[in-house]
Amino acid sequence: MKIRTSLSWLVPLIVVLTLMTGGIGLFDRTGSGPFPFTTIHGETVEIAGQGLYAYDTLFTASLSWGTDFVTLVIGLPLLIFSIWLYRRGSLRGGFLLTGVLAYFLYYGASLGLGIAYNQLFLVYIALFSASFYAFILALTAFDLETLAGRVASGLPRRGMAIFMFIVGLGLAFIWLSDVIAALPGDQIPAGLGPYTTIVTYTLDVGIIAVACFLAGFQLWKRAPFGIVLFATLSIMLALIGAMVVGQTVMQLGAGIQLTPGELIGKVTSFIILGSIAVWLTAVLFRNLSEFEQGKA
Helix, strand or coil, X not given: CCCCXXXXXXXXXXXXXXXXXXXXXXXXXXXXXXXXXXXXXXXXXXXXXXCCCCCCEHHHHHXXXXXXXXXXXXXXXXXXXXXXXXXXXXXXXXXXXXXXXXXXXXXXXXXXXXXXXXXXXXXXXHHHHHHHHHHHHHHCCCCHHHHHHHECCCCCHHHHHHHHHHHHHHHHHHHHHHHHHHCHHHCCCCCCCCCCCCHHHHHHHHHHHHHHHHHHHHHHCCCHHHHHHHHHHHHHHHHHHHHHHHHHHHHHHCCCCCCHHHHHHHHHHHHHHXXXXXXXXXXXXXXXXXXXXXXX
């Protein structure tokens, strides 16, 4: 595994930028509070009216508060720990770093593309850019030729592949069901609100679900890159599972009423998938050989 020196300054930059976005987003509560707003589709929604997410719906703002909390409390410590392991030449550290950076790329993209314009927009762009290039550097640092020899023969590759297929299908079903249900009669998805599109649908279905299928096929063929993709996606999925817990707590605290279908079909499913991802990541790490020491 190659040690990318650029990550030594990109990761600290991500840490600083996240402290800004997450800290201000979570703790800023200035403003008069929620107010009604009529969308271009003629629907009335409740705008948060306070803090950094003042011009987002209360539904989206409470999601963002939960995301910021989990990112600060779980994401940042994992990022710092993983870069420390990676700099020591740890293969497990490299996998952990790549997966955590994938989460931060998802976080940065969600802020920069999905949140209503606010005074931190340039910070969102910087966070997205730093996370993107750091992720690419980490993903391409693995030596695929030697990786196969460092994984135990007993690794349940087919079980991991099946899990990836399930995750890909699950993401497609969860989000596309909203879109398909809205097609008859020229309706709009329930979560659209005042926005012109929902970036989560594009990211989860267009990128993550497809990557899960690719990881599954690569694992099934016993290709080394399948292990890299699996580790990246499973670690990111575990963090997203924790993120969904934080989002749900913040939504309930803000008075958002979640239907049984939303709690079971979306919240519970992400938590279950995230829990399985943690377990399978632990299985993968147990089946890796001891890391080699790299140059610091």
